Amino acid sequence: MNRILGSLASALFLCLAARSHAAFDCPLIEGKEGGDRIPLIFYAVGYTQSERASYEADVQAALDLLWMHVPYRQFRHRFSVYRAWTPSLRSGLSDQSDDSTFLRAVERGGYPRTEAGFVVFRGDTNYACKGRDQAFVIYNAGIALVNADLPGAVTYDRRLSVVPRNLHALLHEFGHAIGFLVDEYETGGGSGSISPFNNVSLTINRDSIPWKAWIDDSIPIPTPATAKYADVVGVFEGAGYVSTGRYRSEQQCQMRTGGFGVYCRVCTQVLVSSILGWTGDGAGHQVAVDNVWPPATWVASQPSILTGGNVFVHRFSQDSLPVSLRWRFLGNWLPDVRETLDVASLPGDGVLEAVLEANSPFIRDPVKIPRDTLRWTVRKAAGTQARFGRLDGIRRMGPAMFMVPHGVPVPQWARSANGKRVPLKVVARTADGWLLGGTYGFAVLSLPDPSDVKTESDGGLR
Numbered sequence: 001m002n003r004i005l006g007s008l009a010s011a012l013f014l015c016l017a018a019r020s021h022a023a024f025d026c027p028l029i030e031g032k033e034g035g036d037r038i039p040l041i042f043y044a045v046g047y048t049q050s051e052r053a054s055y056e057a058d059v060q061a062a063l064d065l066l067w068m069h070v071p072y073r074q075f076r077h078r079f080s081v082y083r084a085w086t087p088s089l090r091s092g093l094s095d096q097s098d099d100s101t102f103l104r105a106v107e108r109g110g111y112p113r114t115e116a117g118f119v120v121f122r123g124d125t126n127y128a129c130k131g132r133d134q135a136f137v138i139y140n141a142g143i144a145l146v147n148a149d150l151p152g153a154v155t156y157d158r159r160l161s162v163v164p165r166n167l168h169a170l171l172h173e174f175g176h177a178i179g180f181l182v183d184e185y186e187t188g189g190g191s192g193s194i195s196p197f198n199n200v201s202l203t204i205n206r207d208s209i210p211w212k213a214w215i216d217d218s219i220p221i222p223t224p225a226t227a228k229y230a231d232v233v234g235v236f237e238g239a240g241y242v243s244t245g246r247y248r249s250e251q252q253c254q255m256r257t258g259g260f261g262v263y264c265r266v267c268t269q270v271l272v273s274s275i276l277g278w279t280g281d282g283a284g285h286q287v288a289v290d291n292v293w294p295p296a297t298w299v300a301s302q303p304s305i306l307t308g309g310n311v312f313v314h315r316f317s318q319d320s321l322p323v324s325l326r327w328r329f330l331g332n333w334l335p336d337v338r339e340t341l342d343v344a345s346l347p348g349d350g351v352l353e354a355v356l357e358a359n360s361p362f363i364r365d366p367v368k369i370p371r372d373t374l375r376w377t378v379r380k381a382a383g384t385q386a387r388f389g390r391l392d393g394i395r396r397m398g399p400a401m402f403m404v405p406h407g408v409p410v411p412q413w414a415r416s417a418n419g420k421r422v423p424l425k426v427v428a429r430t431a432d433g434w435l436l437g438g439t440y441g442f443a444v445l446s447l448p449d450p451s452d453v454k455t456e457s458d459g460g461l462r
Protein backbone atom coordinates (compact mmCIF):
# COMPACT_ATOMS: atom_id res chain seq x y z
CA MET A 1 0.00 0.00 0.00
CA ASN A 2 2.71 2.34 0.92
CA ARG A 3 4.56 1.51 -2.23
CA ILE A 4 1.53 2.25 -4.39
CA LEU A 5 1.03 5.59 -2.71
CA GLY A 6 4.71 6.31 -3.15
CA SER A 7 4.55 5.62 -6.87
CA LEU A 8 1.50 7.80 -7.21
CA ALA A 9 3.28 10.66 -5.47
CA SER A 10 6.27 10.16 -7.73
CA ALA A 11 4.13 10.24 -10.83
CA LEU A 12 2.45 13.43 -9.70
CA PHE A 13 5.79 15.00 -9.04
CA LEU A 14 7.09 14.03 -12.48
CA CYS A 15 4.07 15.67 -14.08
CA LEU A 16 4.80 18.79 -12.11
CA ALA A 17 8.47 18.73 -13.08
CA ALA A 18 7.62 18.30 -16.74
CA ARG A 19 5.75 21.59 -16.85
CA SER A 20 7.65 24.56 -18.16
CA HIS A 21 7.81 26.07 -14.66
CA ALA A 22 7.88 23.81 -11.66
CA ALA A 23 6.62 26.03 -8.86
CA PHE A 24 7.46 25.12 -5.32
CA ASP A 25 6.17 26.24 -1.96
CA CYS A 26 8.61 28.82 -0.58
CA PRO A 27 7.32 30.03 2.78
CA LEU A 28 9.01 32.93 4.52
CA ILE A 29 10.47 31.32 7.63
CA GLU A 30 12.41 34.18 9.15
CA GLY A 31 12.49 37.96 8.97
CA LYS A 32 10.24 40.47 7.29
CA GLU A 33 9.68 40.87 3.61
CA GLY A 34 10.37 43.69 1.20
CA GLY A 35 12.08 47.04 1.39
CA ASP A 36 15.84 46.79 1.41
CA ARG A 37 15.97 43.28 2.84
CA ILE A 38 18.05 40.55 1.23
CA PRO A 39 16.15 37.43 0.20
CA LEU A 40 17.90 34.13 0.97
CA ILE A 41 16.28 30.97 -0.36
CA PHE A 42 16.96 27.43 0.80
CA TYR A 43 16.40 24.44 -1.51
CA ALA A 44 16.33 20.70 -0.82
CA VAL A 45 18.57 18.35 -2.81
CA GLY A 46 18.13 14.60 -2.24
CA TYR A 47 15.31 14.87 0.29
CA THR A 48 12.23 12.78 -0.51
CA GLN A 49 8.64 13.72 0.29
CA SER A 50 8.83 11.75 3.53
CA GLU A 51 12.03 13.56 4.58
CA ARG A 52 10.50 17.01 4.73
CA ALA A 53 10.85 17.32 8.51
CA SER A 54 14.49 16.32 8.28
CA TYR A 55 15.08 19.00 5.63
CA GLU A 56 13.40 21.63 7.75
CA ALA A 57 15.59 20.71 10.72
CA ASP A 58 18.70 20.90 8.51
CA VAL A 59 17.69 24.37 7.25
CA GLN A 60 17.32 25.49 10.86
CA ALA A 61 20.77 24.12 11.71
CA ALA A 62 22.25 26.03 8.75
CA LEU A 63 20.58 29.26 9.88
CA ASP A 64 21.76 28.74 13.46
CA LEU A 65 25.30 28.41 12.14
CA LEU A 66 25.04 31.55 9.98
CA TRP A 67 23.58 33.70 12.75
CA MET A 68 26.33 32.61 15.12
CA HIS A 69 29.05 34.07 12.92
CA VAL A 70 30.32 37.56 12.16
CA PRO A 71 29.11 39.42 10.16
CA TYR A 72 25.78 37.61 9.62
CA ARG A 73 25.08 37.80 13.33
CA GLN A 74 25.11 41.60 13.15
CA PHE A 75 22.93 41.74 10.03
CA ARG A 76 20.50 38.91 10.69
CA HIS A 77 17.52 41.30 10.56
CA ARG A 78 18.53 42.35 7.05
CA PHE A 79 17.71 38.92 5.59
CA SER A 80 14.35 37.50 4.56
CA VAL A 81 14.72 33.72 4.66
CA TYR A 82 12.59 31.45 2.46
CA ARG A 83 12.52 27.66 2.53
CA ALA A 84 11.64 26.16 -0.85
CA TRP A 85 10.34 22.63 -0.67
CA THR A 86 11.91 20.92 -3.70
CA PRO A 87 11.53 17.18 -3.05
CA SER A 88 13.57 14.60 -4.93
CA LEU A 89 12.50 11.11 -5.96
CA ARG A 90 15.59 9.60 -4.38
CA SER A 91 17.02 10.07 -0.91
CA GLY A 92 20.60 11.31 -0.83
CA LEU A 93 22.88 11.31 -3.85
CA SER A 94 23.51 8.48 -6.27
CA ASP A 95 26.57 7.97 -8.45
CA GLN A 96 24.27 7.62 -11.42
CA SER A 97 23.33 10.64 -13.43
CA ASP A 98 19.57 10.79 -13.67
CA ASP A 99 16.79 13.22 -13.08
CA SER A 100 15.58 11.84 -9.80
CA THR A 101 17.26 14.53 -7.70
CA PHE A 102 16.44 18.20 -7.58
CA LEU A 103 19.15 20.12 -9.50
CA ARG A 104 20.35 16.73 -10.78
CA ALA A 105 23.19 16.31 -8.31
CA VAL A 106 25.45 13.25 -8.64
CA GLU A 107 27.91 11.85 -6.14
CA ARG A 108 31.58 11.38 -7.12
CA GLY A 109 31.12 13.13 -10.40
CA GLY A 110 34.06 13.93 -12.62
CA TYR A 111 34.79 17.28 -14.17
CA PRO A 112 34.78 19.99 -12.99
CA ARG A 113 34.62 19.68 -9.20
CA THR A 114 35.76 16.29 -8.02
CA GLU A 115 37.16 17.66 -4.77
CA ALA A 116 33.64 18.49 -3.65
CA GLY A 117 32.68 14.83 -3.92
CA PHE A 118 29.76 15.56 -6.17
CA VAL A 119 28.67 17.34 -9.32
CA VAL A 120 25.52 19.32 -9.88
CA PHE A 121 24.25 19.20 -13.43
CA ARG A 122 21.52 21.68 -12.64
CA GLY A 123 18.96 19.70 -14.57
CA ASP A 124 16.09 21.75 -13.18
CA THR A 125 16.71 25.32 -14.16
CA ASN A 126 13.10 26.08 -14.89
CA TYR A 127 11.81 26.25 -11.38
CA ALA A 128 10.15 29.04 -9.44
CA CYS A 129 8.51 29.79 -6.14
CA LYS A 130 4.72 29.69 -6.18
CA GLY A 131 3.17 33.08 -6.69
CA ARG A 132 6.46 34.72 -7.67
CA ASP A 133 8.24 35.66 -10.83
CA GLN A 134 11.08 33.30 -11.80
CA ALA A 135 13.48 36.21 -11.33
CA PHE A 136 13.02 35.69 -7.61
CA VAL A 137 14.98 32.43 -7.69
CA ILE A 138 17.32 33.49 -10.50
CA TYR A 139 18.68 36.67 -8.94
CA ASN A 140 18.60 35.99 -5.22
CA ALA A 141 21.15 34.14 -3.11
CA GLY A 142 20.33 30.50 -2.54
CA ILE A 143 21.62 27.64 -0.44
CA ALA A 144 20.80 24.17 -1.75
CA LEU A 145 21.21 21.72 1.11
CA VAL A 146 22.32 18.25 0.01
CA ASN A 147 21.00 15.32 2.00
CA ALA A 148 24.45 13.72 2.35
CA ASP A 149 27.71 14.23 4.24
CA LEU A 150 30.35 15.13 1.66
CA PRO A 151 33.77 16.80 1.81
CA GLY A 152 33.19 19.86 -0.35
CA ALA A 153 30.69 22.22 -1.86
CA VAL A 154 30.24 24.50 -4.86
CA THR A 155 28.83 27.92 -5.60
CA TYR A 156 27.45 28.71 -9.04
CA ASP A 157 27.20 32.11 -10.66
CA ARG A 158 28.21 33.70 -7.36
CA ARG A 159 24.66 33.09 -6.26
CA LEU A 160 23.66 29.49 -5.65
CA SER A 161 25.68 27.55 -3.06
CA VAL A 162 25.23 23.78 -3.00
CA VAL A 163 26.19 22.62 0.49
CA PRO A 164 26.10 19.12 2.05
CA ARG A 165 24.11 18.84 5.24
CA ASN A 166 27.22 18.45 7.41
CA LEU A 167 27.54 22.23 6.82
CA HIS A 168 31.33 22.15 6.88
CA ALA A 169 31.36 24.32 3.75
CA LEU A 170 28.40 26.58 4.48
CA LEU A 171 30.21 29.71 5.68
CA HIS A 172 32.87 29.44 3.01
CA GLU A 173 30.37 29.05 0.16
CA PHE A 174 28.14 31.80 1.51
CA GLY A 175 31.23 34.05 1.36
CA HIS A 176 31.31 33.40 -2.39
CA ALA A 177 27.58 33.95 -2.81
CA ILE A 178 27.13 37.08 -0.69
CA GLY A 179 30.53 38.79 -0.93
CA PHE A 180 31.84 37.50 -4.26
CA LEU A 181 34.94 36.48 -2.29
CA VAL A 182 37.74 34.55 -3.95
CA ASP A 183 39.22 31.30 -2.61
CA GLU A 184 42.33 31.90 -0.51
CA TYR A 185 43.55 28.31 -0.40
CA GLU A 186 46.50 27.12 -2.44
CA THR A 187 45.38 23.81 -3.90
CA GLY A 188 44.04 23.54 -7.41
CA GLY A 189 47.21 24.30 -9.32
CA GLY A 190 46.17 27.76 -10.38
CA SER A 191 43.72 26.35 -12.89
CA GLY A 192 40.98 28.57 -11.58
CA SER A 193 41.10 32.10 -12.89
CA ILE A 194 40.48 34.77 -10.28
CA SER A 195 39.49 38.37 -10.29
CA PRO A 196 42.21 40.33 -8.50
CA PHE A 197 39.92 42.26 -6.24
CA ASN A 198 38.55 42.09 -2.75
CA ASN A 199 40.53 39.44 -0.91
CA VAL A 200 43.26 38.21 -3.26
CA SER A 201 46.03 40.39 -4.68
CA LEU A 202 48.20 39.67 -7.71
CA THR A 203 50.73 42.32 -6.72
CA ILE A 204 52.92 43.26 -3.76
CA ASN A 205 53.03 46.93 -4.76
CA ARG A 206 51.76 48.54 -1.56
CA ASP A 207 49.64 51.14 -3.34
CA SER A 208 47.95 48.53 -5.51
CA ILE A 209 46.96 46.06 -2.80
CA PRO A 210 43.13 45.93 -2.71
CA TRP A 211 43.18 46.13 1.13
CA LYS A 212 45.95 48.76 1.46
CA ALA A 213 43.77 50.77 3.88
CA TRP A 214 44.24 47.96 6.40
CA ILE A 215 48.03 47.58 6.24
CA ASP A 216 50.09 49.39 8.84
CA ASP A 217 53.26 51.04 7.52
CA SER A 218 55.34 48.90 9.88
CA ILE A 219 54.23 45.65 8.22
CA PRO A 220 56.70 44.25 5.66
CA ILE A 221 55.36 43.30 2.24
CA PRO A 222 55.29 40.46 1.47
CA THR A 223 54.61 39.54 5.08
CA PRO A 224 56.36 36.49 6.56
CA ALA A 225 53.90 33.82 7.73
CA THR A 226 55.44 33.71 11.21
CA ALA A 227 54.06 33.90 14.74
CA LYS A 228 55.03 37.58 14.90
CA TYR A 229 52.46 38.31 12.19
CA ALA A 230 49.88 35.78 13.31
CA ASP A 231 47.15 38.35 13.91
CA VAL A 232 47.95 41.26 11.63
CA VAL A 233 46.69 42.35 8.24
CA GLY A 234 49.52 42.07 5.77
CA VAL A 235 50.26 40.55 2.39
CA PHE A 236 50.86 36.81 2.72
CA GLU A 237 51.91 34.71 -0.23
CA GLY A 238 49.71 31.78 -1.23
CA ALA A 239 46.08 32.20 -2.31
CA GLY A 240 43.79 31.72 -5.28
CA TYR A 241 44.77 28.04 -5.90
CA VAL A 242 48.54 28.65 -5.98
CA SER A 243 51.31 28.95 -3.41
CA THR A 244 53.28 31.69 -5.20
CA GLY A 245 52.43 34.97 -6.89
CA ARG A 246 48.99 35.45 -5.34
CA TYR A 247 48.46 37.00 -1.93
CA ARG A 248 45.96 37.07 0.94
CA SER A 249 45.55 39.52 3.80
CA GLU A 250 45.86 37.31 6.88
CA GLN A 251 47.40 33.97 7.68
CA GLN A 252 44.04 32.38 8.51
CA CYS A 253 40.62 32.97 7.01
CA GLN A 254 37.35 31.14 6.43
CA MET A 255 37.95 31.59 2.68
CA ARG A 256 41.21 29.66 3.09
CA THR A 257 40.31 26.93 5.55
CA GLY A 258 36.56 26.43 5.39
CA GLY A 259 35.06 24.63 8.35
CA PHE A 260 33.59 26.67 11.17
CA GLY A 261 36.32 29.31 11.42
CA VAL A 262 36.07 33.07 11.08
CA TYR A 263 36.51 35.35 8.09
CA CYS A 264 39.59 37.56 8.04
CA ARG A 265 39.05 41.30 8.53
CA VAL A 266 39.31 42.08 4.82
CA CYS A 267 36.77 39.39 3.87
CA THR A 268 34.47 40.62 6.64
CA GLN A 269 34.71 44.14 5.26
CA VAL A 270 33.78 42.91 1.79
CA LEU A 271 30.82 40.95 3.16
CA VAL A 272 29.54 43.92 5.16
CA SER A 273 29.99 46.26 2.20
CA SER A 274 28.01 43.84 0.07
CA ILE A 275 25.24 43.49 2.66
CA LEU A 276 25.00 47.26 3.22
CA GLY A 277 25.19 47.96 -0.50
CA TRP A 278 22.24 45.71 -1.29
CA THR A 279 19.42 47.73 -2.82
CA GLY A 280 17.38 45.21 -4.73
CA ASP A 281 15.25 47.97 -6.24
CA GLY A 282 16.64 47.94 -9.76
CA ALA A 283 16.48 51.74 -9.71
CA GLY A 284 20.23 52.12 -9.99
CA HIS A 285 20.78 53.52 -6.51
CA GLN A 286 24.01 52.57 -4.71
CA VAL A 287 22.30 52.73 -1.33
CA ALA A 288 18.77 51.58 -0.71
CA VAL A 289 16.23 54.39 -0.45
CA ASP A 290 12.50 54.11 -0.13
CA ASN A 291 11.48 57.21 -2.07
CA VAL A 292 13.11 60.18 -3.77
CA TRP A 293 11.00 62.99 -5.16
CA PRO A 294 11.41 64.66 -7.54
CA PRO A 295 13.70 62.09 -9.18
CA ALA A 296 17.33 63.15 -9.06
CA THR A 297 19.40 63.74 -12.17
CA TRP A 298 19.99 60.47 -13.96
CA VAL A 299 21.95 61.69 -16.97
CA ALA A 300 24.21 64.70 -16.43
CA SER A 301 23.15 66.27 -19.72
CA GLN A 302 19.50 66.18 -18.62
CA PRO A 303 19.56 67.70 -15.13
CA SER A 304 16.57 67.47 -12.88
CA ILE A 305 15.56 71.15 -12.46
CA LEU A 306 14.00 72.40 -9.23
CA THR A 307 12.10 75.67 -9.45
CA GLY A 308 10.53 75.55 -5.99
CA GLY A 309 8.66 73.36 -3.56
CA ASN A 310 10.19 70.58 -1.51
CA VAL A 311 12.72 67.83 -2.19
CA PHE A 312 12.05 64.61 -0.39
CA VAL A 313 14.46 61.72 0.32
CA HIS A 314 12.96 58.95 2.39
CA ARG A 315 15.12 56.12 3.73
CA PHE A 316 13.84 52.75 4.78
CA SER A 317 12.98 52.93 8.42
CA GLN A 318 12.62 50.51 11.30
CA ASP A 319 15.31 47.91 11.62
CA SER A 320 16.87 48.05 8.19
CA LEU A 321 19.96 49.81 6.87
CA PRO A 322 21.97 52.27 8.97
CA VAL A 323 22.01 54.90 6.23
CA SER A 324 23.05 58.48 6.94
CA LEU A 325 21.66 61.34 4.86
CA ARG A 326 23.32 64.73 4.49
CA TRP A 327 22.49 67.63 2.19
CA ARG A 328 24.89 69.89 0.34
CA PHE A 329 24.21 73.04 -1.70
CA LEU A 330 26.88 74.64 -3.88
CA GLY A 331 29.38 72.40 -2.13
CA ASN A 332 28.44 73.51 1.39
CA TRP A 333 26.91 71.12 3.91
CA LEU A 334 23.45 72.08 5.12
CA PRO A 335 23.04 71.30 8.81
CA ASP A 336 19.65 70.59 10.36
CA VAL A 337 18.01 69.33 7.17
CA ARG A 338 16.32 65.97 7.55
CA GLU A 339 14.31 64.21 4.86
CA THR A 340 12.51 67.19 3.35
CA LEU A 341 14.22 70.29 2.01
CA ASP A 342 12.39 73.47 1.01
CA VAL A 343 13.95 74.77 -2.20
CA ALA A 344 12.90 78.33 -1.30
CA SER A 345 15.24 78.15 1.72
CA LEU A 346 18.32 77.78 -0.49
CA PRO A 347 20.44 80.88 -1.07
CA GLY A 348 20.33 81.20 -4.82
CA ASP A 349 20.58 78.71 -7.68
CA GLY A 350 23.01 75.84 -8.18
CA VAL A 351 23.62 72.16 -7.58
CA LEU A 352 21.83 70.54 -4.64
CA GLU A 353 23.06 67.16 -3.45
CA ALA A 354 21.80 64.54 -1.03
CA VAL A 355 24.63 62.27 0.14
CA LEU A 356 23.66 58.83 1.44
CA GLU A 357 26.14 56.57 3.20
CA ALA A 358 25.80 53.15 4.77
CA ASN A 359 28.75 52.90 7.10
CA SER A 360 29.91 50.29 9.58
CA PRO A 361 32.78 49.73 12.01
CA PHE A 362 33.70 46.69 9.89
CA ILE A 363 34.61 48.95 6.95
CA ARG A 364 37.92 50.80 6.97
CA ASP A 365 38.48 51.30 3.25
CA PRO A 366 36.56 54.42 2.12
CA VAL A 367 35.83 52.94 -1.31
CA LYS A 368 34.01 50.04 0.34
CA ILE A 369 31.46 52.29 2.02
CA PRO A 370 28.24 52.06 0.01
CA ARG A 371 27.59 55.66 -0.96
CA ASP A 372 25.26 57.51 -3.29
CA THR A 373 25.03 61.18 -4.22
CA LEU A 374 21.70 62.35 -5.61
CA ARG A 375 21.81 65.64 -7.55
CA TRP A 376 19.36 68.29 -8.63
CA THR A 377 19.85 71.68 -10.23
CA VAL A 378 18.07 74.56 -8.49
CA ARG A 379 16.91 77.25 -10.93
CA LYS A 380 14.34 79.25 -9.05
CA ALA A 381 14.45 82.20 -11.45
CA ALA A 382 13.29 79.98 -14.29
CA GLY A 383 10.21 78.81 -12.44
CA THR A 384 6.78 79.67 -13.69
CA GLN A 385 4.28 80.23 -10.93
CA ALA A 386 1.84 77.41 -10.69
CA ARG A 387 -1.82 78.21 -10.98
CA PHE A 388 -3.29 76.95 -7.76
CA GLY A 389 -6.42 74.88 -7.78
CA ARG A 390 -9.21 74.89 -5.30
CA LEU A 391 -9.10 71.64 -3.38
CA ASP A 392 -8.94 72.16 0.35
CA GLY A 393 -6.08 70.69 2.27
CA ILE A 394 -3.93 69.63 -0.67
CA ARG A 395 -0.48 71.16 -0.51
CA ARG A 396 1.88 71.66 -3.38
CA MET A 397 5.22 70.20 -2.24
CA GLY A 398 7.26 70.73 -5.38
CA PRO A 399 7.12 71.17 -9.14
CA ALA A 400 5.28 67.88 -9.62
CA MET A 401 4.49 66.75 -6.12
CA PHE A 402 1.48 67.12 -3.82
CA MET A 403 0.53 66.11 -0.30
CA VAL A 404 -3.06 65.01 0.20
CA PRO A 405 -4.11 64.85 3.86
CA HIS A 406 -5.67 61.64 5.06
CA GLY A 407 -9.43 61.84 4.74
CA VAL A 408 -9.36 64.00 1.60
CA PRO A 409 -10.28 62.34 -1.72
CA VAL A 410 -7.16 61.56 -3.72
CA PRO A 411 -7.08 63.24 -7.15
CA GLN A 412 -5.87 61.29 -10.12
CA TRP A 413 -4.97 64.28 -12.29
CA ALA A 414 -3.23 67.62 -12.14
CA ARG A 415 -2.81 70.24 -14.86
CA SER A 416 0.41 71.27 -16.51
CA ALA A 417 1.23 74.92 -17.20
CA ASN A 418 -0.32 74.60 -20.66
CA GLY A 419 -3.52 73.10 -19.30
CA LYS A 420 -2.83 69.49 -20.20
CA ARG A 421 -4.06 66.83 -17.80
CA VAL A 422 -1.20 64.90 -16.21
CA PRO A 423 -1.87 61.68 -14.27
CA LEU A 424 -0.88 61.60 -10.62
CA LYS A 425 0.20 58.53 -8.74
CA VAL A 426 0.72 57.80 -5.08
CA VAL A 427 4.44 57.95 -4.30
CA ALA A 428 4.34 57.29 -0.57
CA ARG A 429 2.12 57.19 2.45
CA THR A 430 3.48 59.51 5.12
CA ALA A 431 2.32 60.58 8.54
CA ASP A 432 0.88 63.76 6.96
CA GLY A 433 -1.02 62.09 4.15
CA TRP A 434 -0.57 60.68 0.68
CA LEU A 435 2.37 61.97 -1.30
CA LEU A 436 1.38 62.23 -4.98
CA GLY A 437 3.72 62.67 -7.90
CA GLY A 438 3.13 63.65 -11.51
CA THR A 439 5.20 63.11 -14.63
CA TYR A 440 8.36 64.99 -14.05
CA GLY A 441 8.47 66.01 -17.72
CA PHE A 442 5.90 68.56 -16.64
CA ALA A 443 7.93 70.57 -14.20
CA VAL A 444 5.06 72.85 -13.26
CA LEU A 445 1.73 71.33 -12.30
CA SER A 446 -1.17 73.20 -10.80
CA LEU A 447 -3.20 71.79 -7.97
CA PRO A 448 -6.05 69.59 -9.12
CA ASP A 449 -9.48 71.05 -9.70
CA PRO A 450 -12.42 69.37 -7.98
CA SER A 451 -13.48 68.06 -11.39
CA ASP A 452 -10.24 66.08 -11.56
CA VAL A 453 -11.11 63.98 -8.54
CA LYS A 454 -12.18 60.61 -9.86
CA THR A 455 -12.31 58.60 -6.68
CA GLU A 456 -13.96 58.91 -3.33
CA SER A 457 -11.56 56.55 -1.61
CA ASP A 458 -8.88 57.70 0.75
CA GLY A 459 -5.64 56.87 -0.98
CA GLY A 460 -4.52 53.39 -1.77
CA LEU A 461 -1.59 52.48 -3.94
CA ARG A 462 -2.58 52.29 -7.57
Ligand SMILES: [Zn+2]
Nearest residue numbers: 253255264267
Ligand atom coordinates in the same frame (compact mmCIF):
# COMPACT_ATOMS: atom_id res chain seq x y z
ZN1 LIG B 1 39.94 36.33 3.82
